[in-house]
Amino acid sequence: MNDLKDMMRALEQEDGEEKNLTPKQAQILKAAVEIFAEKGYASSSTSEIAARANVAEGTIFRHYKTKKDLLISIVTPFMAKFMVPFFAARFTRRVFDEPPEEFRSLLSTILKDRFAFAAENAPLLRIVLQEMAFHPELQQRFQDVFIKDVYPKFEAALDRLKQGGQVVDKPNSTIIRMIMSAVMGFLITRFILSPDLDWDDEREIEETVAFIMYGLAEK
Amino acid sequence: MNDLKDMMRALEQEDGEEKNLTPKQAQILKAAVEIFAEKGYASSSTSEIAARANVAEGTIFRHYKTKKDLLISIVTPFMAKFMVPFFAARFTRRVFDEPPEEFRSLLSTILKDRFAFAAENAPLLRIVLQEMAFHPELQQRFQDVFIKDVYPKFEAALDRLKQGGQVVDKPNSTIIRMIMSAVMGFLITRFILSPDLDWDDEREIEETVAFIMYGLAEK
DNA sequence: AATAAAAGTGAGTAATCACTCACTTTTATG
């Protein structure tokens, strides 16, 4: 009935980011996220991570074979948790079941939801954006989740919205790029580039929704 | 009469990226750009740069005091050359002189122009996007150029377009964020994330222009 | 309580790093 939550639970268990964690292991993950976000993966040393985690350096390598293994263990579960709800089954079904005027509230729901998630995980978002470029393993994982899981559902929803006359007849890839640019552009500006500005979050979210909606409206 | 070109010439001379360069120095810059773009600044070694440039390692430090000095020398002139033409005097004047229906062709001109520049300098774009996060000097330089130079002209043009009924009455900061998200989202997807796809560049540019225009149109 | 497995430790190590410096070669100047 709620397959999104099921999926999330499965994701969490599979990698054990919040399950079966030794206290020291949790300290290591916390310290690593902080330091990776601050100075970048390549400029972070395992000795500094150990120090901030109040742990001996050897303890890190007891749980993670290499420093890169530590990065992967941090980043891949986050990537899935960030991307999947973008167009998870729950949202997609809504597009098909409800009247076509729901495009606006669908966008609004997604954006609010991902906004809250980004707010809680800003350092992780930063790490992913920074390190994706240099680690093929992460790019592969992105492909697996986005191309095979998110993209098809995104397309299906768009096709339906086009039929309902809600969205212009442009290539799906183009539309998806535009939506993702607007959403990610907002989240990155809000949480990475200028987190300390006086943001009127509700308004910015609604303005962004309106921007996407009118930008993609059938003329 | 053509103050954009004057400005560009001044920028080029001031740092001497293409003037007064020893042949070996040019080789060093070329190799550094390549390697920084490939593996990131922190993971690039001066020995590897020297090797690819066919130069002794000491030669690098004859011209650049530190490795970071080499990065700065590469990145700051590019940053200015990339940002200034976004809303340089030449473009802004056009908004004030020509009829208000010119919003579309203004966007189109800017996007085509920056597209061509990004196409020629994709590795540099990659380096800037990656390294901005970790080098306060680069953030400062960004502030100097964008906030003090580009942003005010951007605002003036928007105010005029709002008066002409071409653009919705939202906060300028919000509108600028949306335009920059759409433009950068396109350039990053096109040249960084998926440069090898079969792109119909002219169409994507026009679609992006239309997306921005309708997204910001007065309703 | 006995025993084994898992978790934790920190000194040690080989490799790599950015950078220096005494020296040679090339270029510019009068």
Next chain:
DNA sequence: CATAAAAGTGAGTGATTACTCACTTTTATT
């Protein structure tokens, strides 16, 4: 041509790196 300044060199250096390993401590199992 003489001379000095600028450009180029590469072996050398001290600091830092990710990772190992022999050992101790804690936890789980019977």
